[in-house]
Amino acid sequence: MPAMASRVPATAGTLSSKVYERLRLDIIHAVLPPGQKLHIAQLCTRYAVGLSPMREALNRLARDGLVTHSEQRGFHVTPVSEVHLDELTKTRGWLNELALRQSIANGDRAWEEQVVLAYHRLSRLPRAEPGTAASDINAPWEEAHRDFHKSLLMACGSSWLLGYCEQLFDAADRYRHLSRLSNVREAVRARDEHKALMEATVERKTEDAVLLLHKHLAVTAELVRGSLAGAPPPAAPRRRERRADSTQRAARRSGG
Structure with missing residues (x-):
């Protein structure tokens, strides 16, 4: 790595x-x-x-x-490749499990509240904004999604471990965006898995939380694998934020 x-x-x-x-x-x-x-x-x-x-x-x-x-x-x-995706998913599972176990063991009430708040913020945001294409990037949802996963691990007690987990999140997120996992069924699945993971974590059900975490990562990876294998590379998405629009205009002016 x-x-x-x-x-x-x-x-x-x-x-x-x-x-x-x-x-x-x-x-x-x-x-x-x-x-x-x-x-x-x-x-x-x-x-x-x-x-x-x-x-x-x-x-x-x-x-x-x-x-x-x-x-x-x-x-x-x-x-990207399926081999790299498999290696990434396994490594992410190993390190996230370690961080999650340590967070559940060490986290205080303030950490529990942070996890619940991060989930609440995520659950209130649509995966894609109404009236936009499913592949458009809803920046507030993306930020809340990252914050939720990070909150689960924040009490692990190791900035090194958190840094590696965040790096692996970025690598996995790239595969998710490439596969365009943003349809209604996928959004419902992810929402339900996030809720179950949040509840098991704050209730200190360590083994349940770990199993849910591995399932969440594995199912997402399997959907990504199927999407990448069954479809040509999609067009680049549009982002629902002002900075992205200005970046794209600059790109068109520069020709590349």
Whole structure:
């Protein structure tokens, strides 16, 4: 697994940090598809930054495992495969189980309330906004989804473990976006699984929570595998946020 890169940069607020976050989201959301060549000059135009912060951002993404780099071929978005998905799902299950067990053992009342609140926020948001295509990205839901999964593990007592779990979440989320798991049946399944996982966790039913966690990850991976195997690569999604629209307009102006 690639080396863990901190989600909080040493110089927060810098151009490099900002472009890193924008590139990271565009890769996870399949706006930049797997295997795509990342031409630095074109990226600088697209994201309106200079060469130095762009190179720094790409190197951080390479450490995250979302970008590959070689002296001969330059930077590319990391390819995807069923073998990689299987390895990712197993590794994510191992580390998330460890973190969840530790959270349940160590978490206090404030942590329980954080888990319940994170679930409540997620459950009140639609997977896709009304009147939009199912494949459109609803940024508030995506953020709440990440926060819910993170809340389950927050009391594990290890920032290292949390960092690796977050890195694996990003890698798995990219597969989910590539497969476009956003239909009504999938949304209901995910909602029900999230609720069951929340309840088992706050009730300190450790073995039930662990089983539900593994089932949630495995079922999602199986749906992703079937979707990727049975359909051509989909068009890049649209994001329901103003920044995405401006990014895409800049991309069209720069030609790439």
